[in-house]
Amino acid sequence: MSVSHGIPKQIEELLVTNRRGFLRNAGLLAVSFGIYGGAGLAEANAQSTASAQGPGPYPDLDFRQIDSWIVIHENNSATFYVGKTDPGQGTGTGFRQLMSDELDIAFDRTTCIMGSTDITVDQVGSGGSTAMERDSWPMRRVAAEARRVLLQMASTRLGVPADRLAVNDAVITVKADPAKHVTYGELLTGKKFNVTLNGNNVNSVTGQAKTKSIPELKYAGHAAHRDDIPGKVDGSTKWAADVKLPGMVHARNVKPPYACAKLTGIDESSVKNLPGFIKVMSKGNYVAVVCEREEQAIRAARQLKTTWEKPSTAPFPASEDLFKYMRAATPVPGATPTVAGGPGAAFAGAAKTIEAEYEIPFQGHTAFAGAHATADPSNGQMTIYSNDMKSYGMRRGVATFLGMPNDRVRVTYMQGPQGFGRTAAEDAACEAAWIASELGRPVRMQWMRDEETAWDTKSPAFLVKMRGALDAQGRLVGYEYNARSCDYNHLGYNEPDTVLIAQLMGQRRARPAAGSAALPSDMYAIPNRRMIGEVVGLPAVWETPLRTGNLRDPNGPQSAFASESFIDEAAAAAKADALEFRVNMIKAGTNDDNGFRRARSLAVLEAAAKKYGWQPRPSPGPRGTGKILTGRGIAYSFRGQTVVAEIAEVEVNRETGHVWAKRLVCAHDCGFVVNPESLRTTVECGTLHGLSRAIHEEVRFDTEKVTSVDWVSHPTLRHADVPEQIDIVLVNGDPNPNRPDLPPYGAGEASLKPMLAAIGNAIHDATGVRIRRVPFRDDRVLAALKAAGV
Amino acid sequence: MSKIDLKVNGHAHTLDIEPSTPLLYVLRNDLGLQGPKFGCGLGQCGACTVIVNGAAVRSCILPASSVKAEVTTLEGLAPNGRLHPLQQAWIDEQVPQCGFCQNGQIMTAKAMLDKNPHPTDAQIRETMNGTLCRCMSYYRVQTAIKRAARTLADQSPASQKEVVA
Ligand code: FES
Ligand code: FES
Numbered sequence A: 001m002s003v004s005h006g007i008p009k010q011i012e013e014l015l016v017t018n019r020r021g022f023l024r025n026a027g028l029l030a031v032s033f034g035i036y037g038g039a040g041l042a043e044a045n046a047q048s049t050a051s052a053q054g055p056g057p058y059p060d061l062d063f064r065q066i067d068s069w070i071v072i073h074e075n076n077s078a079t080f081y082v083g084k085t086d087p088g089q090g091t092g093t094g095f096r097q098l099m100s101d102e103l104d105i106a107f108d109r110t111t112c113i114m115g116s117t118d119i120t121v122d123q124v125g126s127g128g129s130t131a132m133e134r135d136s137w138p139m140r141r142v143a144a145e146a147r148r149v150l151l152q153m154a155s156t157r158l159g160v161p162a163d164r165l166a167v168n169d170a171v172i173t174v175k176a177d178p179a180k181h182v183t184y185g186e187l188l189t190g191k192k193f194n195v196t197l198n199g200n201n202v203n204s205v206t207g208q209a210k211t212k213s214i215p216e217l218k219y220a221g222h223a224a225h226r227d228d229i230p231g232k233v234d235g236s237t238k239w240a241a242d243v244k245l246p247g248m249v250h251a252r253n254v255k256p257p258y259a260c261a262k263l264t265g266i267d268e269s270s271v272k273n274l275p276g277f278i279k280v281m282s283k284g285n286y287v288a289v290v291c292e293r294e295e296q297a298i299r300a301a302r303q304l305k306t307t308w309e310k311p312s313t314a315p316f317p318a319s320e321d322l323f324k325y326m327r328a329a330t331p332v333p334g335a336t337p338t339v340a341g342g343p344g345a346a347f348a349g350a351a352k353t354i355e356a357e358y359e360i361p362f363q364g365h366t367a368f369a370g371a372h373a374t375a376d377p378s379n380g381q382m383t384i385y386s387n388d389m390k391s392y393g394m395r396r397g398v399a400t401f402l403g404m405p406n407d408r409v410r411v412t413y414m415q416g417p418q419g420f421g422r423t424a425a426e427d428a429a430c431e432a433a434w435i436a437s438e439l440g441r442p443v444r445m446q447w448m449r450d451e452e453t454a455w456d457t458k459s460p461a462f463l464v465k466m467r468g469a470l471d472a473q474g475r476l477v478g479y480e481y482n483a484r485s486c487d488y489n490h491l492g493y494n495e496p497d498t499v500l501i502a503q504l505m506g507q508r509r510a511r512p513a514a515g516s517a518a519l520p521s522d523m524y525a526i527p528n529r530r531m532i533g534e535v536v537g538l539p540a541v542w543e544t545p546l547r548t549g550n551l552r553d554p555n556g557p558q559s560a561f562a563s564e565s566f567i568d569e570a571a572a573a574a575k576a577d578a579l580e581f582r583v584n585m586i587k588a589g590t591n592d593d594n595g596f597r598r599a600r601s602l603a604v605l606e607a608a609a610k611k612y613g614w615q616p617r618p619s620p621g622p623r624g625t626g627k628i629l630t631g632r633g634i635a636y637s638f639r640g641q642t643v644v645a646e647i648a649e650v651e652v653n654r655e656t657g658h659v660w661a662k663r664l665v666c667a668h669d670c671g672f673v674v675n676p677e678s679l680r681t682t683v684e685c686g687t688l689h690g691l692s693r694a695i696h697e698e699v700r701f702d703t704e705k706v707t708s709v710d711w712v713s714h715p716t717l718r719h720a721d722v723p724e725q726i727d728i729v730l731v732n733g734d735p736n737p738n739r740p741d742l743p744p745y746g747a748g749e750a751s752l753k754p755m756l757a758a759i760g761n762a763i764h765d766a767t768g769v770r771i772r773r774v775p776f777r778d779d780r781v782l783a784a785l786k787a788a789g790v
Numbered sequence B: 001m002s003k004i005d006l007k008v009n010g011h012a013h014t015l016d017i018e019p020s021t022p023l024l025y026v027l028r029n030d031l032g033l034q035g036p037k038f039g040c041g042l043g044q045c046g047a048c049t050v051i052v053n054g055a056a057v058r059s060c061i062l063p064a065s066s067v068k069a070e071v072t073t074l075e076g077l078a079p080n081g082r083l084h085p086l087q088q089a090w091i092d093e094q095v096p097q098c099g100f101c102q103n104g105q106i107m108t109a110k111a112m113l114d115k116n117p118h119p120t121d122a123q124i125r126e127t128m129n130g131t132l133c134r135c136m137s138y139y140r141v142q143t144a145i146k147r148a149a150r151t152l153a154d155q156s157p158a159s160q161k162e163v164v165a
Helices: A009-016 A020-026 A039-046 A091-103 A131-158 A184-188 A229-234 A294-303 A319-328 A343-348 A391-402 A425-439 A449-455 A500-504 A556-573 A578-587 A597-612 A676-695 A755-767 A778-787 B023-030 B085-092 B102-115 B121-128 B138-155 B157-164
Strands: A070-072 A078-082 A110-114 A165-168 A171-174 A177-183 A249-253 A262-267 A277-283 A286-291 A305-309 A338-340 A352-360 A372-376 A382-386 A409-413 A443-446 A461-470 A476-486 A528-536 A628-639 A642-653 A659-669 A725-730 B002-008 B011-017 B049-052 B055-058
Touching (some): A070 A131, A078 A131, A091 A110, A131 A165, A131 A177, A131 A184, A177 A184, A229 B085, A229 B102, A262 A277, A286 A294, A294 B023, A319 A461, A319 A476, A343 A476, A343 A528, A352 A556, A382 A391, A391 A409, A425 A443, A461 A556, A476 A556, A556 A578, A556 A755, A578 A597, A597 A628, A597 A642, A597 A659, A597 A725, A628 A755, A642 A755, A659 A676, A659 A755, A676 A725, A676 A755, A676 B138, B011 B023, B055 B102, B085 B102, B102 B121, B102 B138
Parallel strands (some): A078 A110, A249 A443, A659 A725
Antiparallel strands (some): A070 A078, A165 A171, A277 A286, A338 A528, A352 A461, A628 A642, A642 A659, B002 B011, B049 B055
8 A cells, every 4th residue: 555655554544444435445454453553553653763853753744746645556546645534524525526536536446534644734624614615626636637647657658649548447548549558556556656746835736737627527516425424334433532552541631610710639549549540630720530441530530539719700600691791791892893885874764773682692512422532652752543623733732732843743533523613622632642741651531521511612602783774665774783702712723822721731822812703694785784793701711611612603603693583573574575575685786706696695595495385475474373383484694605595494382482393494505516415414414403503502601610511401402303304405506507617615514504593583483472592492482472472 | 340241242251340330331442342432421312322132221321240131232233244224224314424423323223123113203203312413413313214114124024925925
C-alpha cells in the first residue's frame, strides 16, 4: 500500500477497515488495535525521528503534491486522502463519488481516508456545512490532474498522443486500437506521482486539468450507499471510544459542583484504597482521578472527597429569569444596525403596527454519548484518538496547551457520537493529553452523562424584539429586528486558552471573543428595514457550564424562529395567507445574486406548498371543538446559499398542551446534489433536530449550576414524537435554462433552521394562540392555551 | 475481585473482576466488543443494549455477576457473517447518521420482533420510545423495522410452506 508518502501502513489499514467500499473489493484484512496500536505504533513512527530535539515524526503534509491526496495501488485501486471528517452525513462517500469521477476510476475500487493529521492534508476537518460547497473542489481538481498525468504517462508508454487515448475505469486504451491498453496501476507500479500542483493554500490547489461538467459525472449526482454504514450496523467499526492501547489507564473528571467554584481541598484518603486507584490529578480547579479500569475510575471520581468555595456573587440568573436579565443587560458595544430606506417614516405613516418579542433559551449539543478521547504519550510524541470534527485544530490546540511542537502531535480522527460544532470532544482531548503527558501512560478520558449535558458548550440564548408597519393594503412596509444573543466569550474551536481544563487551571484571555447575533436571511422586499444584532454576557464568563460555542448553524435557528414567526404574525394581521404573503414580498423584489436567491426562494416555497397540498386561507384556521386542534405552519430561510422551506402540520391537545407534528415537509435546494440518497437522510434528520429543539430542548439552571444533567431533566425527541409522514423534496431551482448548473452548496444545518418557526406558526394556526418562546413543552403550551381561554 | 462466568455470543468466558462491575464494561473492555456503547450509564438511552433471555437489557446498569443466561450483542446477530434481516434493513434504509445509538436501536428492535413479529406502528413507537438518537434517525429506524419484519415474515417456515404449496 502507500509506503509512498510515509503513511504508517497499520494506521491506514485501521482506518480503511471502517470504510467498506474498498475493503470488500480489494480484500484487505481487518486489523485490530491490539496488534498495532499504542506504544508499538508510536515506536514505529519515532524510528524516523533522529532525536527528541530534531524534527518530529509528524510534519505537515504538502497539499501541493498529488501524492498527499491520491495513492494508486498496483492492483489498480485507489485510496483518496482528504482533510475532512464525516460525523455521519455521508460526506466521505460523496468525496469518493466526486474524486472517482474526476480520476475516472470505478467507485468500487476506491476508498477514502479522512481527517487524520499525519496522513491527510489540512482541510480543517468539518464545520459550517462546507464539505461539498468549498472543500470538495481541491479534491476534484487534484483528481482531475492525476488523470491528466496518467494519460501523459500512458501516451509515452504506448507511443500514442494523449488525445488519441480513452480512459474508462482506470484503464487507458488506444482509441484506434483497443487491444492496446494500460491500467493506472501498471503505469505507477506502486510508485509516487511526484507531481507538484499550484496554489497558495489548500483551497486554491490546482493542476492544469479542468474538472468535469455536471453531465459528465457518472457517480456524483446519483444515489450511492454510504460506505460507513455496514460497519456501524454489524459492530465492526472501530470508534474513537473503542481505542485500547497497551498500558492504557482510565480517567474521569471531578467537575466543580458550582460554576466558578474554587477548590479548597482534596482528601485523597477517600479513594486511596479503592481497587485500581492510580492517582488524583489536579491543578488549579481542575481535578481528575485515574484508575486501571474504567468502572474503577467512575467509582473513584464519585467517591473522591473534595471541598469547594462558592463564588461571592451569583455567576448567572436562574433559567426562569434569563430573559428578564437579558432585557436589562448592557450590550457589548460596537454593534451597528443595518438600515434600508426610512424605517422611522414608515412606522409614522403605518396603517397598522405590530410588535412581538421572542425568546429562545440556551440549547445544548448534549451529544448522545459523553465526550471522550484517548491520548498516547509514547516516545515523547502525542497521539490523540478523537471524533472531534476539527482534527487539525485539535492537533495545534493540544500542542500549544502542552507546549509541544506541532510535528510531535497528531490526531487520528475516528467515528463518534455526532459532532455538530464545538463540542466537549475538544475539552476531553486536552484533558486526556495533559494527564497522559503527566503520567507517561496512554489515557482514556470519558465524560459522564451529567458532565456532557451540563458542561458541553451551548448555543446562545436569544431575545428578539420585532416591530412591523403595515400599509392600508396590508403590505409590510416597515420592519425592525433587534436581537440580543447571550454569547459573550463564545468559545472557538480547540483554543488552548479557552478549553475547559485551561480555564479551570486559571488561564484567562485578555479579550474574550465578542460573540455574535445573526440577522434574518430572507429575500422579502420590505422597503424600510432596521436590523441589529447585539451581544450580552452573563455575570461570569469563565469556569462556567453556561459557555457558548458553535452548534449546527450557531445563530440560525434562533434568528429564524423570531423572523419567520414574525412574518406569520404580519400575515395574520393583514388577514393574508401565510404562503402568499411571503411569495408576494419575494416577488416584489428585484435583488438577486449569482446564487439566484430570489428565484430559488420562490422555488422551494412552491415545492413545499405543492407537496403538502397547501390551500390558501388566513391563519388561524377555523378552530375545532374537539380535544385535538389541527393546524399548519410554514417557514423558510437560507443557510449560506442553501435555501429551505418547511411546512409542519401539528396536532395540539387542548387538555394536555401536547404538540405532535403529524406531518413535515421540507423542500431543500442546495444546488447540485452529489448523493441524493445520503442528502435525503441528512435533511430528514436535520428537520427532526429542528423539531426536537422546537418542542423539547432547553438547558435549565439555578443561580449556581446547570440542573439539566440527563435525559430526564433534559428531554430530547423520541420515537413517539416522530411524524407519521415526512416528505423531503430536493429542489434544484433553475430560473434560467441557459445558465450552467448550480454548484453544490451546503447541507446538514439548513433544514434545522426554519423548523422552530414552522412549528410555532402551526400551533398558532391550530389554536389562535401565538407562543413566542421555545420549546413548546406541554406545560408551556397548556398555560398559553388556558390564558387565552382556548 | 472474584471469578464470574459469562457466555457471550456462543463463547464461554471466566473473568476475574469486581462482581458489581456493570456488564457493559466487561463486554467492552475485557471481551473487546464494540457493539454495546456507553451513552448515559443511567439506563436512559439504550446505547448499551444487549439481549439476555430474549429481552433487551441495559448493560450499563446490570452487574455482570447477576447475568446467568447467555448474552447476545450486536456482533452476535450475524454469527456466520450473514447479516440479520434487521442489519440488512438498516443498510437498505441507510438508517444511521453518526451511528452511535444504532446498537441500541437494532438490539431493542430485535428483542421486539422476536416476541412480536408483526408490530403495529403504535407498538413500534412505544417499544422503541426509550431508545434515544441525538442524530434523529428515528423515522428511518421505524421504516427499517417494518422492512425487517416483512423480510422475516417472508423467511418464516409458514410463508415458505405457502410458496411450496
Ligand atoms: S448507556 Fe445504558 S442506557 Fe444509556
Ligand atoms: S445516529 Fe447518531 S445518535 Fe443515533
